[in-house]
Amino acid sequence: MTGLSGARGLLICVSGPSGVGKGTIIREVLRRRANMAHSISVTTRAPRPGEQHGVDYYFTDRQSFLRMLEAGEILEHDIYCDQYYGTPLKPLQKLVAAGTDVLLDITVPGSLAVMQNYPDCVTLCLLPPSLTELKNRLSKRGTETAEAMQKRLTKARDEVKMASSFQYVVVNDNLTETARQIQAIIDAEHCRYARLAGIEETILAH
C-alpha cells in the first residue's frame, strides 16, 4: 500500500506480572502473523544442552557483555544467579529497519528501562482477569513451597499495580481473544500519523 510499504517495524514490549501467560501469548501472536519476530536475549550464562546461539540466546562472556552495556548496545538488563541477561539493540534495529515487527517478552521493570532507551516502542501490559485467577495460574506451575509462592504473589500484585505505566492493557482471559487484541494494537500503531509523518507529501506527488 502507498506510503505504508517500506515502513519501519515496531518494537512491542509485552509485559505483565509473573504467571499471566506472556510466553504463551507471544508464541500465539508469532504463529498468526507474518513479518514478525521475537527479540533474542544476550546472556553470560553457559548454553544448556540443545540450546543454540542466535536461536535461544546470544551467548557471550562477561567482558563482552559489559562492553556492550558500556556502548549503549543493551536496551535493558538484569542479573540472575550471578549471570547477566539483556536485550541487545543491534539485532532489533536490523529487524525494525527491514520492516519486521519485534515482540519482546519482558518483565515490568525491564519494560520501564526499554521505554527510557527506545521511546518509540509500543508498551503493553497483560493482566490476569482477577487476582484469584493469577493465584491459580501460579500454583499450576507447582513444585514451589508455600513461602516461595507467597513471595511470587506479592511481587505479582506489585506488578499489576504498575499497569498505569503502559500504553495498553490487555486482560488475558482467553488466548485467541488476547492474541486478536494484540494484533489490533500492532495494526493500529502502524496507522498512527506519528509513524507515517510525511505520507501526505508522497500521496500528493503521485
Added chain:
Amino acid sequence: MTGLSGARGLLICVSGPSGVGKGTIIREVLRRRANMAHSISVTTRAPRPGEQHGVDYYFTDRQSFLRMLEAGEILEHDIYCDQYYGTPLKPLQKLVAAGTDVLLDITVPGSLAVMQNYPDCVTLCLLPPSLTELKNRLSKRGTETAEAMQKRLTKARDEVKMASSFQYVVVNDNLTETARQIQAIIDAEHCRYARLAGIEETILAH
C-alpha cells in the same frame, strides 16, 4: 471480560478529503461490527421526501438550533445554502455512556472542532493512495464543470495536507482492508490504559 465490560463507547471521527470514500467505509464498518452506531446530524433545512427525523437527520428550526449552539450542545457545525448543519452532543453522550462506539462522518475542519470540544475522541484521516486516484474518484461523480472540479481538487489537496492533525491515517486503497484497519484502531483504543484507568484495582479486588 473483566474491567472491559461496562466500558464507555468511543467517538471516532472519520475524516479526509472530499472523494476519498468516507461514506462507503463508514457503512462497511457499521455492517461488520456489533454495538456500533453513526452520529446523526441536526439541521435546519426541511426534510426531503422520504427523509425521517432521527434516522436521516434531526430536523429543527433555526431558533432551536441557535439555542443548542449557545448551550454547548453542538460539537461542530457548518452553514451550507443558508441552512445550519451540526453534530448534536446529547444523543452521542447517551450512546457512548451505554458502551456503544459512535462513528462520525465529518469534514476536516469539522474534525478539528470536535477535537476541541470532545478531546477524548479518536481521530482518523482517510487518504487516497495518490492524487491521481483522488482525481479519478472525484471525476467519477460526474456532472461537474471543469472549473468546479478544479476547485474541488484544490480543496481536497489542502485537506490531504491536514493529515498531521489526526491521530491515525488510513490509506483507502481497498474497502475490506481499510475497514479492517479502522476496526483494529477501534479495538486498540479500547485497550489504551488511559481509557481503562483503575482496572488494576478491580482485578486485585477479586
